[in-house]
Amino acid sequence: MKRSLLYFLLLGSVINWSCQDRCQQTRTFRKFTSVKIPIAELRTSFAVEAPREPQEPGKIYVKDNYLFINEIKQGVHVYDNSNPSAPRAMAFLKIPGNVDIAVLDNFLYADTYTDLLVLDITNPATAREVKRVEFATRFGTFARTSWSYNETDQNIYTQKEEILTETAQTDCDGNLSLWPYFAPIWYFGRFYGAFEYGFMSGKSQSFGAVINDGGSSGTGGSMARFTIAKEHLYVVGSSELQDYDLKNRANPVKGSKISLGFGIETIFPYKNQLYIGSQTGMYIYDVTKPEAPEKLSFYQHVRACDPVVVQNDVAYVTLRNNSSFCGGTQNVLDAIDVADPRFPKIIKSYPMTGPYGLGVDGQRIFVCEGKNGLRILDLSRGPSNITQTQEFKNVDAFDVIPLNGTLMLVGQGGLLQYDYSGGKDLKLISKISVKPLF
């Protein structure tokens, strides 16, 4: 009996189980779908919503105790950061198509596809729309997608990005190198191609505060396309510089437009100058007369993909060699003398591993090295004699904003805040986490 059962089992196993390999691949990918948004719908779409966890964070902006994190093409997360060890999510401002913001006094200026939106954020949790400058621009590109406005049918054509998972049968041999292999650039735990990264956020430094002699503005990154200087909002498009007069905060007046040539990407102010990053180099414009910016120089060495911070007439730039789009060939930190903005000249180059963003505060420079950690450099002996004081290998550091003793670090899975006021050691005090991709 036992024996016949065994035979039966053996026979059954051979007959019933086929000898076919069964392999399937589960792939998670981004799907891009074309969508159109009627312009009338866009103009009624602003809303204040309950706070939510960031999923695809973009640029960061700091103003007083408020921390703003852009959700790419969705809106802005607002945090009360008066206590950096416990930032409190206040609200999510739904602004379709938003990528850049700038704040002057109690007014927030945000792009929303074609328009420039002005919000009164006296209390960000009850922000309200006070003005909309219509048709500030008619097309745009950001991160992985682009959009354009069609005047004939009055629709905005853009792309929706979603993360999907699909499964397919495969041949068990892993012949699946489907995609051309990009050199990915990491931001907030998300990856971007080098070209797309050109549009992503940057770093550090209270540029805004330095240059404002009317009102109080916030701190944006060196890769921002919006900046506020001398009660003027400067917006760079792909080929031009647009000026808005903000003397009446609630009613920006469109001013002059300067054509700059191809590939303009970033803008940041320092003293009486605007530093405008393009794909080929860096323009320096004088804004002593804010309504009529005047070109001072064009410095070719620095490109838009290279984060720049300026302090005490010295610009610090990191160049990374693996950003294929920007075509860098070296990994260095450059100190550039910009005391005479008509003739910027290099002071010294310092070798780095593969630097991303950087930040400078007083005697310290913070250089992010991506997966290789964070370097802290000492500036006390001048820009020609920078030495390394500390290196943190165990953090993923992409970007930093050092501000009043708190280091905001865009790290793996979120925005980390460190206390650097006391002595040498960084102390992690809080983390705003980013929703996992899938």
Add this chain to the structure above:
Amino acid sequence: MKTISFTLLIAVCLTTINCFAQRKWVNITEIGAQLGRIQANSNPDYSNLLGSSSSFAPTPGRYTTLPPNYGVNRNNLSIQTFNGVQLKNSLTPGITLGADWYGNSQFFPVMAALRGDILKKQRRISPYYSVDAGYGFRGFGYGSDLHGGLAWSAGGGLRINTGNKTGLVIGVAYKQQNAVYNTPVDGIYTISQRETRVYNRLALRMGICF
């Protein structure tokens, strides 16, 4: 001393008449082929990914080397060795170590194993059964993207007792090996690609036992 030696000699003689019945320690080393088949590819719809206009859209057919629903045979080399301790004719627990090749992958199975005679009466040709279960480890030279997995096998065979210290075996078994392969991705458009593999094979092996 003489007595001990004599007893040992007798014991050795008794245990070496054939592989399973007369020995305490049993080794079966076999070489053979694992026969299988794949019928890959539902020819996935690429338009779902980036849109046909995108320059990054892959060309159909790159997904697999095979045309849609076209089956091919996959026959690969398999080597294994069983070492066990005989408790009784019908029960020899032990361990099986092997090396199996599959397409462009290789695994080293380490399995707990049972061998034993099916018939009580010893003959010149005795049928036996085999059962194995364990884990197949990634082969040498395969990157960390490849992960091994559970492996099990059940089958039987015939042992031709050569009468002295050795025997010949011919075995047939059903074998399953699981594995996972994580394809390197750019992290931008493709966030993860994970291939789960179940290799179902008919193993035909020949070997010796002693």
